[in-house]
Amino acid sequence: MKRLLTIEFQKLWKNKASRVLILTYFIILSFIALMASIKFDLGFVKIHFAEMGIFNFPYIWHFNTYIASIFKLFLAIVIVSMMANEYSYGTLKQNLIDGLSKKEFIQSKVYMVFAFALLSTVYVFVMSLLLGFSFSSYNEIGIVFTDLEYLFAYFLKLVGFFSFCLFLGILIKRSAFAIGFLLVWQIVESIAMGIMRWNFFEGTDMYIKVSNFFPLESMANLIKEPFTRLNAVKSIETQLTQAEVIRDYSVDIQSVVVVSIWTLLFIYGSFKILQKRDL
Numbered sequence: 001m002k003r004l005l006t007i008e009f010q011k012l013w014k015n016k017a018s019r020v021l022i023l024t025y026f027i028i029l030s031f032i033a034l035m036a037s038i039k040f041d042l043g044f045v046k047i048h049f050a051e052m053g054i055f056n057f058p059y060i061w062h063f064n065t066y067i068a069s070i071f072k073l074f075l076a077i078v079i080v081s082m083m084a085n086e087y088s089y090g091t092l093k094q095n096l097i098d099g100l101s102k103k104e105f106i107q108s109k110v111y112m113v114f115a116f117a118l119l120s121t122v123y124v125f126v127m128s129l130l131l132g133f134s135f136s137s138y139n140e141i142g143i144v145f146t147d148l149e150y151l152f153a154y155f156l157k158l159v160g161f162f163s164f165c166l167f168l169g170i171l172i173k174r175s176a177f178a179i180g181f182l183l184v185w186q187i188v189e190s191i192a193m194g195i196m197r198w199n200f201f202e203g204t205d206m207y208i209k210v211s212n213f214f215p216l217e218s219m220a221n222l223i224k225e226p227f228t229r230l231n232a233v234k235s236i237e238t239q240l241t242q243a244e245v246i247r248d249y250s251v252d253i254q255s256v257v258v259v260s261i262w263t264l265l266f267i268y269g270s271f272k273i274l275q276k277r278d279l
Contacts, residue, residue: 004108005115007095008082012112015085018078025074029123032067033131052232055135058146062226062249064128065154068120069223072158075116076165080178083109083169106271109166117158121151153222153251160219160259163266170270189214218258224249
C-alpha cells in the first residue's frame, strides 16, 4: 500500500494544477476559523457568529463537517483530473508496462481516495478542537468528544463522493466532461425527485424515502443542515410557526449503509471498466 500511495502522491505533487487545487482546498477549509471574527451591526440587529454558539462543543462537530463538505468539489476535480491525466499522458499504459497490474492500479487510486478523505477529516478534527477550545462555552471532556459521529459521516461522505468521481474519471476519460456529468447527475436527481413528488407520490413523503437511495442524495443526507439547531434560529422559527419544530439531526444509519453500498459499487465498477477496456 505504501508503494502505491507513494506513486500516486508523486504524480499529483508534480502536477502544478493538482498541487494548487489541493493547497487551495485546505486553505479554504481554514477560512472557517475566520467566521469567528465576522460581525454585523445593522442597528437593532447585531450578529457575531462566535457568540451565536457555532463553535460550542459539541455543536461544532456538526457545523464544521457540514461546512467543510461543501468544498469537497476541489478535491473531486483533483481526482477526476488524476484519471484524465493517466490517459492523456500515457502514464496508465506505462505503469502497466512497468509491471503494475490493473488491480494494483485501481488499488492505488482507491488508496488515494481514502487518503484524501482521511487527511481532510483529520484536518477538520484538529481545526474544530482549536476553535472549540478557543470559543466554546463548554470545555468538559465529556461534552467535547460528544457527537464525533459527524466526523465519521464526513469521512464516509468524502469517500463515497470521491469514489463516484473516480468512477466517472475512468468511465469518461476527460476531466471537464466528467465534472460536467457530475453536475448533470445532480440536476437529474433533483428533477427525478420533482417528478416523483408531483406525479407519483403527490401529498406524501414517499418521494423523499425513494430519493434517499440516490447516490448524491444519500451522501447529502449523511450530515443534515445544522443551522436550525442554533437557539437564535429556533426562537425565530417558533415565533413564526407558533410551535416548536422537532427535527432529527443524528447521522442516519440507512444513509451510512446506502453510501457504503454505492462506494463499493463505484470502486467495483471502476475496476471492471479498466479490466475490460483496451488500453
